[in-house]
Amino acid sequence: MKWIITLLALLLSGPLSAQYKYWETDYDSLSHSLHGQVADTTRLRVLVQLVDIIDLSELRRRRQLLPQLDELLTLNKQLKKFDDVPYQQLRIGLRLWAQDPPNPQALAAMQQAIFLFDEANREVPRLLIAMAPLFNQLRQVPARGVYFREKLAAYRLRGNKKNMAACYLALGGYYRHKGDYNQSISHLLRAADLFREFDHTHYVNEIMASGAAYADWGNTQRALYYLRQAMELENAYKIEGVKRFFTIEAISKVYLRQGRYQEALRYANMGFKAALSDSAVKAVYTAYALVQKSAVLLGMNQTEQAYPFLRRAQHLDDSLHLPMTGRVGEFELEATWAQYHDARHDYPQAEKHWLRAYQKATAARMDVLLPRYLAQLSRFYDAQGRPAEAQRYSRAYLTLADTLNAAEGAFHVAQYEGERIEQAQNAQIANLRHEQALQALRIKQRNLLLGGALLVVILLSGLGVFIYRQLQNNRRTLQQLRQAQNQLVQSEKWAFVGELSAGIAHELQNPLNFMKNFAEVSTKLMDEMGNGTSVQQNNLQQEIMTGLRQNLREISEHGLRASAIIKNMLEHSRSGTGQPVPTDLNKLAAEAAQLAYKGFRTQNPTFNATLKTEYDPELRPAPVLPQDLSRVLINLCTNALHAVQQRQQIEQANYKPEICVCTAQHSNGVEIRVCDNGVGMSESVQRQIFEPFFTTKPAGEGTGLGLSLSYDIIKKGHGGSLNVSSEVGKGTEFIITLPC
Incomplete structure (x- = not known):
């Protein structure tokens, strides 16, 4: 069984790794790589991936993608690799959305683009995720819930898990804004389970968002459980910098709510460091970090220390015009100012900021913040001795609701989390049953093996005597074979000596015959030296001496050749000795x-x-x-x-x-x-x-x-x-x- 699981893991690891690599590619790095791409086909493939992975929730990204979309359409017109009608519609919607503020027609244009991508069976989870803030920017929050519920139903029928994950994410945020934490956490956890298969970054984000929702619901223990899990996953997946800002800020808020101010301050400072790691969005994230640190200092009664941070956050808000709710979360600058002025007993200023916070939350339809702001206003007017205003904001009702929420918050558990626990228990029961069946099978196999082993022992005992006798016969045969082998080795040695001797004799015969012949000729020449006249003898002696020298050279050469033959034969017999x-x-x-x-x-x-x-x-x-x-x-x-x-x-x-x-x-x-x-x-x-x-x-x-x-x-x-x-x-x- 284990080897089957291992084989399946090896077969699936390639496609899964490719999915993670595709969807988690850094947009800026991939966009920069376009400068080194020469082939049109490669550039087109890179441009398609850029459209797939871009985060369109930021205005600068929407404007950055427009020229890349233009190049994509131009290249595809030449290469004709796919039907580019969805990309043409996306360009129309993106141009409307890239205006500041967005053109109201952008929503319909972007919805049409997603419809065309669906018709082409093209997965666009990042584009769907970006649609959620577009609904919010155009104050179409109810329409956001309707749209994503319809899309989720369609994607379920098709089995399109990537787009389903995006819809669950968008609905999780929608229900959180509505204050329906049960539905919010259930949808966020479903999104996390689907993102886990292809996108680690969003998987961790949805775990973090579930923790933040639990914190808003009042269950700080469950909140810390999911937030710490998110931090562990960020360490495991090496998610660094501003991508960790959400988790750090959420943990700081939980510790602040629990009254653990030192831990809250430590994480607020970590949020500052994370905000400064990305120059492109540094100002936005810094504003959120300043508000959170101010809130922690106010909780620690360090009112004067909180003021510089609030002033810096106000300057950033004045220049950036940050919305009440954004991708980073709720921007509660007004509420924090109200807490600051209340701590300094500047009640007119506190009242002004509480009313602004309530008005902005109402305009943004932030149901998640409205109960808290109403409760704060009721308490504020009650403390000021202004019963009419306190009655207006339903002090008694909201105070009671706040008390009930605080008492019951520790028992709130999302529906889907219960389903996940039940699924885990069912899987555990199935595994136990499987192990039980395997154990029974092992016991049966063990009994069979024991019976077989006993039978083997009996057979071995019966064969023992036969084997012993055979062993004695084999020993005698082995001794005879060794004697025959020794004789054969000696015979082979002598045969080799005979062959070597015959070879040497054969090869030495030629040089020795030459040496003998030249020696005989030399002897005859010496005998002829005494004949003839003196003049003739002188001439003859010179010729004989010349011949003798030539004969001696020949004798020397053939002697060297005979020596070489003997040397080569000896080397032939010694070749291969020594250590490599x-x-x-x-x-x-x-x-x-x-x-x-x-x-x-x-x-x-x-x-x-x-x-x-x-x-x-x-x-x-x-x-x-x-x-x-x-x-x-x-x-x-x-x-x-x-x-x-x-x-x-x-x-x-x-x-x-x-x-x-x-x-x-x-x-x-x-x-x-x-x-x-x-x-x-x-x-x-x-x-x-x-x-x-x-x-x-x-x-x-x-x-x-x-x-x-x-x-x-x-x-x-x-x-x-x-x-x-x-x-x-x-x-x-x-x-x-x-x-x-």
């Missing part, structure tokens, strides 16, 4: 090629050839016997030089002799090639080329042991292979393959 050491084969091949060429030039001063090298720079050191491998390479290069010299003597001016030494690293080993464009070899010669004493050189110039020795060094000494490929009149290639 890691060696730079490029350097070894280069040295061997140069030694062979210089040695050949010493014997043939007028000869010239082109020595080409192609060494693999990635070649790793290989464990070899350096002296033996060098001997092989020198021998192959020398043979190649002989081959190109022979062809040069035949074709002369029309021929350019070339030799090439190459190295290459492969997955299964190292390859060394020695190539030439010499006379080449026939197929019959190639079949015998590695046999001892076989040579194509003229008599007296080769022993026929060089390639045989090379073959044994590569095959037996290194566990590799030596192959030859040749064509008459075109050249020869020797290929050495060594294991890594």
Whole structure:
């Protein structure tokens, strides 16, 4: 079972990772990458992704996307990759929305764009999320609830989970503004479960939003549970900077509500730091951070310390015209000013700001804030001894409602969270039943194994005597085989000695016959030196001396050849001894090629050839016997030089002799090639080329042991292979393959 789960995880991890990478790509980084894209197809693909991932809730983003949409439509007109009607409609809606304030026709245009994307089966969760603040900006809050409920029903039928997640998010915010925290948290948690499959950032945001909603509902314990979970997820997913501002501010507000002022102040300061991390939205987030820090200081009775922060927040609000509610949350500057003036006993100013806060909340239809502001106004007028105004704001009703909410807040649990707990319990019960079934199966298998083991023990006991007797017979047979093996080894040794002796005798016969003949000729020449006149004797002596010198040189050369034969035979028998050491084969091949060429030039001063090298720079050191491998390479290069010299003597001016030494690293080993464009070899010669004493050189110039020795060094000494490929009149290639 475990290996099946593991296999499924491996199969699914690729697509899931690709989804996260697509939807969590940083917009600014991706937009900057357009400058390096040359291919039209690639630019079009990047532009489509920019439309998919952009956050249109900010005015600067809406204006930034317009020229990119224009380029997208221009490129698609040339390439014709898809139907771009939805993007044309999006451009119309975006131009209306990018006006300040937004054109009222923008909402209908954007809704039409989403309809066209739906018709094209195109997932646009970020575009749907951006529609929520557009409804708010145009004061169409009831229409927002109707629209997203209808879209959610349609996406459920289609199984479009990404768009469903966006609708749940928008409805969660809608119900929170209405003060329906049960529905709000249920929709936010459903959004979180869906975002978890493709977008970590929004997944964490909805966990955080659920905590903030619980805080507004009065259940601070559940609020901190979800907010701390959001912070842990932000650490796990490496979400930094201003993206953490929401969570930090929400935790600060919860601690403030609990009267834990030091913790509230610490998180308010963290909010300042997060707000300053993004230059583009620094002013907006800083305004929210200033209001929160002022509220904490007022809660700590540090009224004078709160004033500078409130003044800075007021300056930012005057320049930015921040709405009562925005993407960052509720901007409660007026209420905080009212608390400040109330603490300083400046009651006229406090009354003015409480009324402004109430009016702005009413205009924005912020049902989430209205009960609290009404309760504050009732308390304020009651404290001022103004019963008429207190009665006007329903002091008794709101005070009672506030008390009930505070008492019951600790027991408020969202409906969907209960469903999630029930689902988890059902899954746990199913797992327990599955484990129980597996346990029963294991017990049954164990009993079967025990029965089988008992049967095996009985069979083994019955076979024990037979095996013991067979073992005794095998020991006697093994002893006889060892004796026969020793005899066979001795026979093979003597056979090898006989073969080696015969080879040496055969090869030494020619140089010894030459030496004998030259010695006899020299003796006859010496006998002739005493005959003839003095003049004739002088001339004859000179000729005889010249002949003697020539004969002695021949005797010396054939003696050296006989010595070389004996040396090669001994090397043939000793090849492969020693310990391999890691060696730079490029350097070894280069040295061997140069030694062979210089040695050949010493014997043939007028000869010239082109020595080409192609060494693999990635070649790793290989464990070899350096002296033996060098001997092989020198021998192959020398043979190649002989081959190109022979062809040069035949074709002369029309021929350019070339030799090439190459190295290459492969997955299964190292390859060394020695190539030439010499006379080449026939197929019959190639079949015998590695046999001892076989040579194509003229008599007296080769022993026929060089390639045989090379073959044994590569095959037996290194566990590799030596192959030859040749064509008459075109050249020869020797290929050495060594294991890594």
